Amino acid sequence: MTSKPLYALLLDVDGPVASPVTRTLAIDSIAADLVAMARAGVPFVFNTGRSDVFVARTVMPSLVAAGLPDDAVVLAVCEKGSTWFVPKPEHLDGAGDDLEVDERLRVPTGLVEFCRSIAPDFEDAMFFDATKKAMVSFEALHGIDLETYGRRQHEIEQRIWDFLAEQEIGVAWEDRTALNDSDDVALRIDPTIISTDVEHIGTGKQVGADKAVAYLAGLGITPREWRTLGDSRSDYAMADRLHERGFVVRHGDVRPADGLLERTYPVEVTPDPALTNDAAGAAFLTRWRADVKRxxxxAAF
Ligand SMILES: [Mg+2]
Structure with a gap:
């Protein structure tokens, strides 16, 4: 059976869906609108740097509580494309054995062990995310002053950079790259305002876009258009890939203060500049729900 929903949604989680402050689904309409669209046959794919555990514990319970139907088409691509699963209400604490991991995109075990070992030196500012299966993440302590965090974040990233030099593993860190006597850059140190990720260079939001397309194709679903939503510049990679592959896509940027990127496909922001992050994400979802109903x-708010 094939179906042709109006939209398929490809959604970054932290920022447009989960509040970067509470790190939960803090706005009720978000789950309500997603559920209403799911009932109308609109598939959605979460595309996040978070682990399956975060999606299972923090995102899915709100959707289930809002009445997510059993036949909803939902996929969660986690850890920037290196893991994924089809979330179900029974995944209360993570995907468990249902988690798929792309072994080619997993960081070396020695790096994970090193990062775990230095975590206590930085426990005043951040914690090691033990739920990650393919990458390493340090997350800012909730409530920490972001300037203090930024300083400590730079220090830990320097430690990791130095470790990778010793290990002769090529690495990219913001605008620096070092081959470290290896043949190629294998890893990336990626700071955000509330976290540091150390990830395989092949990961990124474009991987989630490819997985989303493949998943829907396998179910015979061909959306008329794609809608992507993100708060970071790296989130544009979802829409870039969909556009490259010939799909019709519009990207919603919920934190335009970082500066909109110029693209040949439409990039949208909410008309009210006071709306950012999940408040802006909620506005997009409400509009798209109305489109689906109609x-x-x-093409605009
Ligand atoms: Mg985000």
Whole structure:
């Protein structure tokens, strides 16, 4: 059976869906609108740097509570494309054995052990995310002053950079790259305002876009258009890939203060500049829900 929903949604989680402050689904309409669209046959794919555990514990319970139907088409691509699963209500604490891991995109075990070992030196500012299966993440302590965090974050990243030099593993860190006597850059140290990720260079939001397309194709679903939503510049990679592959896509940027990127496909922001992060994400979802109800795409708020 094939179906042709108006939209398929590809959604970054932290920022447009989960509040970067509470790190939960803090706005009720987000789950309500996603559930309403799911009932109308709109598939959605979460595309996050978070682990399966975060999606299972923090995102899915809100959707289930809002009445997510059993036949909803939902996929969660986690850890920037290196793991994924089809979330179900029974995944209360993570995907368990249902988690798929792309072994080619997993960071070396020695790096994971090193990072775990230095975590106590930085426990005043951040914690090691033990739920990650393919990458390493340090997350800012909740409530920490972000300037203090930024300083400590730079220090830990320097420690990791130095370790990778000793290990002769090529690495990229912001605008620096070092081959470290290896043949190629294998890893990336990626700081955000509330975390540091150390990840395989092949990961990224474009991987989730490919997985989303493949998943829907396997179910015979061909959306008329894609809608992507993110708060970071790296999130544009989802729409870039969909556009490259010939799909019709519009990207919603919920934190335009970072500066909108110029693209040949439409990039949208909410008309009210006071709306950012999940408040802006909620506005996009409400608009798209109305489009789905009407059966017509919209090009503006
Ligand atoms: Mg984000």
């Amino acid at each position: 059966g017509e795409v919209s």
